[in-house]
Amino acid sequence: MSPRKSYIATDVDFNRDGKQIATLRLPYSRNTSGWGIIPIPIAVIRNGSGPTVLLTAGNHGDEYEGQITLNNLVRTLEPRHINGRVIILPALNFPAAMAGRRVSPVDGVNLNRAFPGDPDGTPTQQIAHYVTTVLVPMADAIMDLHSGGYSMHMIPAAIIYRPNTAALLDRVIGAARAWGCPLGIVFDDLGERRTFDAICRDLGLLKLGTELAGAGTVSVEALAIAETGIWNLLKYFGVLVAEPPALRHPRPQPVPMRLTEITGPEAYVYATGSAIFEPNFALGDAAQAGQIAGWQNYLEEIDRDPVPLRFHKSGMVACSRGPGRVDPGDLVALVVNDIP
Amino acid sequence: MSPRKSYIATDVDFNRDGKQIATLRLPYSRNTSGWGIIPIPIAVIRNGSGPTVLLTAGNHGDEYEGQITLNNLVRTLEPRHINGRVIILPALNFPAAMAGRRVSPVDGVNLNRAFPGDPDGTPTQQIAHYVTTVLVPMADAIMDLHSGGYSMHMIPAAIIYRPNTAALLDRVIGAARAWGCPLGIVFDDLGERRTFDAICRDLGLLKLGTELAGAGTVSVEALAIAETGIWNLLKYFGVLVAEPPALRHPRPQPVPMRLTEITGPEAYVYATGSAIFEPNFALGDAAQAGQIAGWQNYLEEIDRDPVPLRFHKSGMVACSRGPGRVDPGDLVALVVNDIP
Amino acid sequence: MSPRKSYIATDVDFNRDGKQIATLRLPYSRNTSGWGIIPIPIAVIRNGSGPTVLLTAGNHGDEYEGQITLNNLVRTLEPRHINGRVIILPALNFPAAMAGRRVSPVDGVNLNRAFPGDPDGTPTQQIAHYVTTVLVPMADAIMDLHSGGYSMHMIPAAIIYRPNTAALLDRVIGAARAWGCPLGIVFDDLGERRTFDAICRDLGLLKLGTELAGAGTVSVEALAIAETGIWNLLKYFGVLVAEPPALRHPRPQPVPMRLTEITGPEAYVYATGSAIFEPNFALGDAAQAGQIAGWQNYLEEIDRDPVPLRFHKSGMVACSRGPGRVDPGDLVALVVNDIP
């Protein structure tokens, strides 16, 4: 049986030189438009025979710095800047991005848990399938921009996945250093089969991710990192051959990247009740195993002592809870460790 | 006609020495409990004949530092610390606080636009009425703790309302300095009749407010300000007569308060479309009238130039938008000016 | 200023002999029908010059036995049975009854907290106003049928309000005995101004209520009580002059009514957390002050001991929680005491 083909169509010609701005048309028959589509914005900028770089943001809708940075890049990057091809999707999961939510409101699916996707599935599953079968096979290098999103604060970090070879890992770490965040985190996804990373690992692809600030907000600092970083990356990936235009969010001299890793499940601290989480640390603090990470405050029982939550291991706190209220299982802290 | 009485009852005896922790019982007949109540937590700590201080948080449910600070104060403040009476309500609009939302989910009413309240109205209106007719008349001084909430980032600030006399204004500013925020904002509510401040102005009461950080998150820095500040205030209000216990969130040496004001509607910058707001400033920056405050990015039209929003007047940016997505009329920036 | 008139209209002629089945038309301009109405079913059965009895159910939409009983009465009660007038509204708050919810889904208002109503208010407020200004003034005696509803189990009981005179109280208790429930509860509404009872007290009217079983379900036992009782009441009220037709739900010999009262707020036990309530009693049990009424089980903390809730006073348990899950302020038990 031949593989089932995606229903997603586009007027973009991926092999044409020049700059094209258009949409991917995903047919989606819904209550509000029986023969409607989901129009996913895409830009293709091509000049000559150099490598192809795929840039995506809006994988999660509530992570904004990447969406803004790529939206600006669409208008500032010109064919003359490059040798090769840059494919830009600033709002990969368009319904989620328009709603400002991590998960798509049209099917409740998290795009980054929907890979490799399904051409006959829900819209988000179809997007994952199109990325897997159409976009990724064209790419020599990939950058997928994330931020902490509504639920998390992050130290701006390059997210380094673990490919199957040490050589490739070196190249990904090199990309991370080019990207320019103060922190690099080598991420063990514990055998996850449903992420963008997972399909890149299967294919042995050069792919970088990032997590920039968060809590569903936008910071100028993170915008400056992303805008600077994206031009640096295009250069690292070998596609940029001219000077970038003047930046919108110029950046002070960046610090060198501190390379760390998540060592396993003991790095995570989760809420155990429905309460207000009172943190006992700030991002970047050194945590000690057994130390109190924070307390759960119960307003319906103000005579109850707040319940402490403790770090399970020592390290630096790289991520903390966004919203003040928590429910059981919400992440409240994440600890990373330097790679020797 | 005699004034209508509140249905809210409590087992607390406001005139008894000692420490009582209980609830206000607001009868609320609902789908899920026909003869149920809303139990609003309250603590009354009394010792002798000194002044009465009323402390409230959770006026808005998504503003957490105050709720945490008062929740901790309930357990750490003892009768021996005081001469007088301290009435503490860490979750004044209890349904809103439990939901972590500004506005009460049970009636859609914003408590701070519901004053002076209505004893026969919705639950939030009944709370406002109880505050107005029962709690406020007992108080010599009032502190209502707010933070920026889900939609706003704030420089931690004391919020100084404009009472009807200069003498009282001086006392409120004095309280603000005791509170210890880096910023004080004299607030012109433009004739608003529905706020906690409005009823205090009518009565000529010593009342302070605060806005601490925000975006619906909790920061240790703001917790440290609030915890330190609340003890300072109790002293300023003349009710604290002993040393406070060891603090949970000790604070580095505070900076002196910069006293500013909001000069009028031109201090506010609002979004004009449904878009992602890309800020062009950080909190504390000096803004110039006419300068771009940020841009609205339209993901559904990536070939459209982002639409700039401009500052209408010069000053320091004291407040910025929380969530990345905006809709028409959302506040994106607020400028304050030093009081000469 | 002359009193504002209700917008509610009807084709019923309240002064015509015979049997009329029609609707009250409440104009309600809504998203789904711009010039639509809410059609509240009404039957008027009249024969001669005897007294007028007003019978209502569906004041709360999730209380079914009364709705069924009056719906059947509409078809079985004929002019030849009576001397006088019987006005029957089986679904007084029609939107709530159609939704099977206590509170109206169209405005979120609880009809029995909306009296005396407002002719320019929301639909539920308009219904209250029509009852107050049109229906009640025609009535010599009133029966409003309730059940426990979704949130409560009740021992089937006659609910006896406290009128302003002892003579009238005697007549109401007489009506309660005629009604035939095993339990009668004299109800102190603690100064409530917004109930059907409150407006009857102001007018000195003969009015009875009932609470039949509950948990939002329907029991044949309660149906038998209601069907038998309604004919008995019509007789007691002096309007029934012929034998009732064969009953649909014949009733075994009823027990005499035990007359009790609610003595005050200490009769109620409320939940204090979000948990599963594990009862320690059955309806009708004798409770002792201080005894455990039940426990709150926390599934998110299975190593925490369930939290006991205790009776505040001794008496018979007349009401218990319906749904297994509770939130703070939900009623879990109610204790009544015999009237000596």
Place this chain on the structure above:
Amino acid sequence: MSPRKSYIATDVDFNRDGKQIATLRLPYSRNTSGWGIIPIPIAVIRNGSGPTVLLTAGNHGDEYEGQITLNNLVRTLEPRHINGRVIILPALNFPAAMAGRRVSPVDGVNLNRAFPGDPDGTPTQQIAHYVTTVLVPMADAIMDLHSGGYSMHMIPAAIIYRPNTAALLDRVIGAARAWGCPLGIVFDDLGERRTFDAICRDLGLLKLGTELAGAGTVSVEALAIAETGIWNLLKYFGVLVAEPPALRHPRPQPVPMRLTEITGPEAYVYATGSAIFEPNFALGDAAQAGQIAGWQNYLEEIDRDPVPLRFHKSGMVACSRGPGRVDPGDLVALVVNDIP
């Protein structure tokens, strides 16, 4: 006590010559923007001392032809066209218009049942109050554009309210003829106190309304009527002194207006069940009292004969049900009668 003032502010100077496009700023503190506003678009075009005409659409959000027509008028009407002042609000209830719903999604209130409004009420009540106290007092003539909305099909009609004097009625009918719909309906609002019409009647104002097509859709025919009509009306009201620019939706020769009235409640036919309504007529048909207007089809009982609904009086059918499904009380047909 002096009347309470509206919180609504604007940068528009109503007394300045020229063309101003701005917003009314209604302060609305909500979950998604604590210090946000509702920005209601407004245009003021003024030239000299002629009369003032107030033009509004978007009173109901799902009625589009008026919103489009006024939106286009804002850009095509220039000071040089007029002697006097034209105030245009294409989206009077802005939140309802942005949502495309009759009723405001922010407070569930129908603007046209909220007059005369309340300055301390919900946003829709505040809009009504501003119209009543600020806009209407400036106006010599008023046109409020409606369409059938989601729930109704209408023959395009001028809606003629009944003022208190015959002379004024004549002027309103004259305005209706100038407006140019094929149908004019004299509307008896049965004593309604909460509509835009009601406050105009109290003030003896020249005010016209319209209902254009409907079912929540937009038709070019109705757009042509509205675009032509609005220029005609400006002339009739004495403010237009120059030739209109070329029209976007030119109109074929209009037919003369047929003048009719609604004679009372018997003109309306309502659904009695939750079903699919199968019409037995088309708009404009002559109906006979007693004739079947349509049937209710019950898909859950396909062996039940559809239930007929009948006309209560004879006349021409001017309005019919939009959506196929109906619930009890939804309007399915409205009959009008020629005025002799």
Place this chain on the structure above:
Amino acid sequence: MSPRKSYIATDVDFNRDGKQIATLRLPYSRNTSGWGIIPIPIAVIRNGSGPTVLLTAGNHGDEYEGQITLNNLVRTLEPRHINGRVIILPALNFPAAMAGRRVSPVDGVNLNRAFPGDPDGTPTQQIAHYVTTVLVPMADAIMDLHSGGYSMHMIPAAIIYRPNTAALLDRVIGAARAWGCPLGIVFDDLGERRTFDAICRDLGLLKLGTELAGAGTVSVEALAIAETGIWNLLKYFGVLVAEPPALRHPRPQPVPMRLTEITGPEAYVYATGSAIFEPNFALGDAAQAGQIAGWQNYLEEIDRDPVPLRFHKSGMVACSRGPGRVDPGDLVALVVNDIP
């Protein structure tokens, strides 16, 4: 492995002569009925050994003319009218039909994108599977009745799918002519694998579809087409052997069918923003490539010129947008071309 069997059961005996009206019972364990079913209405009318015709409506719940027509046919079609078997399902996706929504409210699935279905899937997927494995295999000819639904206006049209042989295409076009719409559209579904058509193409089945008017409303004209057409079709399919009974909605002389096709993606015009769509055409108009199809009006920016949307190709406009408001990707116009 043998194919998995459907859980759907019925008391209907498909092989019994006579007329049976019953339900398909789809077991669906839900919050509101743990051991409940979805009862899908079905009628089977059989007499002798002629062909089997399968008639379905309510594939989409907001398309009413077909549901009404088949609901009436169930009661008017008798065994004596036919030689063969007619299987009628007026509400194929029963939950969607009862809700009046295109997509099933119980699982969010669009039945016509759920084929060939899954016996262990959600309810809608189970319905698709039952159609595929039980109903379709019994059928010699199939008619599936659609209308435009809430989101679209259509010229009443026969929808002609592209079977795999020219001979079969001729028979389908013959059926379309018998059906009697003014328009026939040969539909290219662009390789769609999930529709009712797709499974018929795989099996080489005689199947016709229709789209009748729309916007979620019901028109007598479309009812007349459908009622006349269904009897014509039964004759064309060779199952009708007697005269039909008197029609409920008699039809004026029909016009001959104009045979057209959709030539590809360029026939569709989609919205690009959230706005009000102002059409520049009426159904049936001749469109020219490049011509403005309509404009997007932005009420939040009334000083912005409405954004034009253009036709991509010339042809006749067969379909237009229903609701006035649009979002990105909503269909606003569809152009068809005559088949030479």
Place this chain on the structure above:
Amino acid sequence: MSPRKSYIATDVDFNRDGKQIATLRLPYSRNTSGWGIIPIPIAVIRNGSGPTVLLTAGNHGDEYEGQITLNNLVRTLEPRHINGRVIILPALNFPAAMAGRRVSPVDGVNLNRAFPGDPDGTPTQQIAHYVTTVLVPMADAIMDLHSGGYSMHMIPAAIIYRPNTAALLDRVIGAARAWGCPLGIVFDDLGERRTFDAICRDLGLLKLGTELAGAGTVSVEALAIAETGIWNLLKYFGVLVAEPPALRHPRPQPVPMRLTEITGPEAYVYATGSAIFEPNFALGDAAQAGQIAGWQNYLEEIDRDPVPLRFHKSGMVACSRGPGRVDPGDLVALVVNDIP
């Protein structure tokens, strides 16, 4: 291809002696916690080499007696009581249990229709997969505790599935007698492939179920059955070797179990309309085929006779409708028959 592994992790060591209380961590990336988990509570109590018993409740979230009983068992059962291993999950579908709903609110999936599950599916599908692949393979005997839930009243009954061998059926019936309900029902699931029972049948496992009371409420009687029964079962399963501690809900002398079966689809009575169901029976009554089970009352048509629903076969009524309102397809009665 090797089978895909579950993402669910835990700190519990299933092979360690002693008592462990912990959670299963199901990674669930959601809007409110991007890197969060679902923490499913689990207790493992082990002592020596005896058999393993798996005890589960909260398969459906609105069935409380089992959740309470196992929650208490976690704290009362000690290693010294047993020889072997007891694995207890009081809230198997944790999100459903916390919400008090049958179906999980996070994915809309009913756990007991999700077997054998999918490790890459939604959270509920992942739970089913973990039960199937990790928990069940460890178990020698299984008890899954259910109650009627929100929608059903049940006579407390042991639910006996039909394994593939008579010998195993005898052992399950033996377990049912040990469990101690007044009723045992042999359940024919009509080929269902998606239940916990179905996977046990495939494996030939000793498994018992129960249905205890219901309507979403909690009864002390059912608690007494469950608490007594669970200790009896542990003994029957051969793992209990010591005396149980004092019971919280001691039980009067139980009656012997009446063994019955459901004979097929004719045992079920379903609602056919949206109405109030008026029952004509009580639980335990003897029903006759053709007898009226109850009536559907239509409040919107009070002049319509209530529609009777009839029993299709004779037997004892074991289950009845919970909520008063019904929709088409809701179960209203279930009849069981003695096994000779």
